[in-house]
Amino acid sequence: MTVYTSILVEIALPVLLMLGAERFAVTYFLRTPAQVAWVRSHTWLHPNSISRARYPMGFVSATFLHMGYPKLSFLFFTFWMITDITDGDIARKCDLHTEEGETIDPFSDKLMYTPMLVYLSWRGWLNPYLVGFFLTFDIAGQLSRYFIKVKAANLFGKAKTFLVVVLLIVVGLEWIYGPLPLLGRSIQPLMGMVAALAFCSTFFKLIPNYWYANILSILNLVCGLAGCWVILAGHPAVYALGLVFLGQFLDLFDGRAAERWGSTPQGELFDDVADGTSFGLTVGLIVTASFAKLWVGALIGALYVGAVVYRLVRFVVEKRKAGIAGGVGTFAGMPSPAGALLAGTTCVLIPSDLVAAFIVVATSLLMVSRVPYPHFGRTVLPKIPKIAKVLFLGVFLFLLALGVRRDHYTAALVVCMIAAVSYLVSPLFWKKSDSRDALS
Numbered sequence: 001m002t003v004y005t006s007i008l009v010e011i012a013l014p015v016l017l018m019l020g021a022e023r024f025a026v027t028y029f030l031r032t033p034a035q036v037a038w039v040r041s042h043t044w045l046h047p048n049s050i051s052r053a054r055y056p057m058g059f060v061s062a063t064f065l066h067m068g069y070p071k072l073s074f075l076f077f078t079f080w081m082i083t084d085i086t087d088g089d090i091a092r093k094c095d096l097h098t099e100e101g102e103t104i105d106p107f108s109d110k111l112m113y114t115p116m117l118v119y120l121s122w123r124g125w126l127n128p129y130l131v132g133f134f135l136t137f138d139i140a141g142q143l144s145r146y147f148i149k150v151k152a153a154n155l156f157g158k159a160k161t162f163l164v165v166v167l168l169i170v171v172g173l174e175w176i177y178g179p180l181p182l183l184g185r186s187i188q189p190l191m192g193m194v195a196a197l198a199f200c201s202t203f204f205k206l207i208p209n210y211w212y213a214n215i216l217s218i219l220n221l222v223c224g225l226a227g228c229w230v231i232l233a234g235h236p237a238v239y240a241l242g243l244v245f246l247g248q249f250l251d252l253f254d255g256r257a258a259e260r261w262g263s264t265p266q267g268e269l270f271d272d273v274a275d276g277t278s279f280g281l282t283v284g285l286i287v288t289a290s291f292a293k294l295w296v297g298a299l300i301g302a303l304y305v306g307a308v309v310y311r312l313v314r315f316v317v318e319k320r321k322a323g324i325a326g327g328v329g330t331f332a333g334m335p336s337p338a339g340a341l342l343a344g345t346t347c348v349l350i351p352s353d354l355v356a357a358f359i360v361v362a363t364s365l366l367m368v369s370r371v372p373y374p375h376f377g378r379t380v381l382p383k384i385p386k387i388a389k390v391l392f393l394g395v396f397l398f399l400l401a402l403g404v405r406r407d408h409y410t411a412a413l414v415v416c417m418i419a420a421v422s423y424l425v426s427p428l429f430w431k432k433s434d435s436r437d438a439l440s
Helices: 003-028 033-040 047-053 057-066 070-093 099-122 128-144 155-177 187-206 209-232 237-261 267-290 294-322 336-349 353-368 376-383 386-406 410-424
Strands: 330-332 372-374
Touching: 003 070, 003 155, 047 070, 047 099, 057 070, 057 099, 070 099, 070 155, 099 128, 099 155, 128 187, 155 187, 209 237, 209 267, 237 267, 237 336, 237 376, 237 410, 267 294, 267 336, 267 353, 294 336, 294 353, 336 353, 336 410, 372 376
Parallel strands: none
Antiparallel strands: 330 372
């Protein structure tokens, strides 16, 4: 039996069985009002009780590991991290959400993974400086809950917790089965991502809520400017495209942040300038640099940038004319982030200038068209099952970490290309529910 077959049978299968059993139990036993009432009447099933039960389990996991039982340690750890999903579902379905729970739940997560991180750092598996940086901001974020109004974990905090679990699973597989080239190279990049998310999680807790959207837009702008510098300095275009991906991730949340917490009068301007820079100018330079003949690339790149700028201006003008204050559910024409994803991955991944030119020109025309496209964040993403989103994010981040470590990004680019093409054809399978939602 090969090592990867052993991983599948001894680790992956038990974890999937635990997760499947947990999902079945939560779905099956919370179907009726009587079942919900029964859960509410038992204190040991209260979300806060489940969170408190996790308090010592991280230390127990590290103890098992130190005693020489790595499989037991990591399966035990995974089981208790799965209960983090359980208490959240119980809180929502049984209306047991409390302000105290917003502090207890993230604190229990920290008590779960901190002993493991410290122990693995001590044993030389993780960079102690990155672990120290991570724990500094992670602890600061927890302490901030005692003097800030919003105590619940933000998006960066949730992503951080998920990625910590992925990191510990990767380290655990290396520990149990020996060097695994497809896994071991991703450990330090994953630790770096986790440390960065810890910083962002704490930083966004301490600033005024109405600045969330602006900061996300400014960070998107920084990504765009950095991407332009990468191309102009002669570095590989894939690095600039990576910055565009990061900008897209930030752009996914800035509008929702503005709707939830408000923004400043300059918020819309920040967003438009950031989008134009990251999804227009940076990708236009990627297009220009990808063609064998510079003048051909410059011509097609200018066409693409012009389409993005026209689209952004048209969106602002028509939105103000329609008197729409918030976001929309439908776009008239492909949105610029999707256009950037399709055009950028095409130019980096496809060697044929003719094919690349056709796709980029078609993308530009679709952006200025009136073809109805659903808003990904507001319309498409909520319809995707949570477990599917988590698994996809985990796989993509793992592939990205491998690319960072090995400078080989083909797998991650193929995933992005498939996602872009899927969104490209989405109007064939999707109908807008209200024509008033459609804006360019």
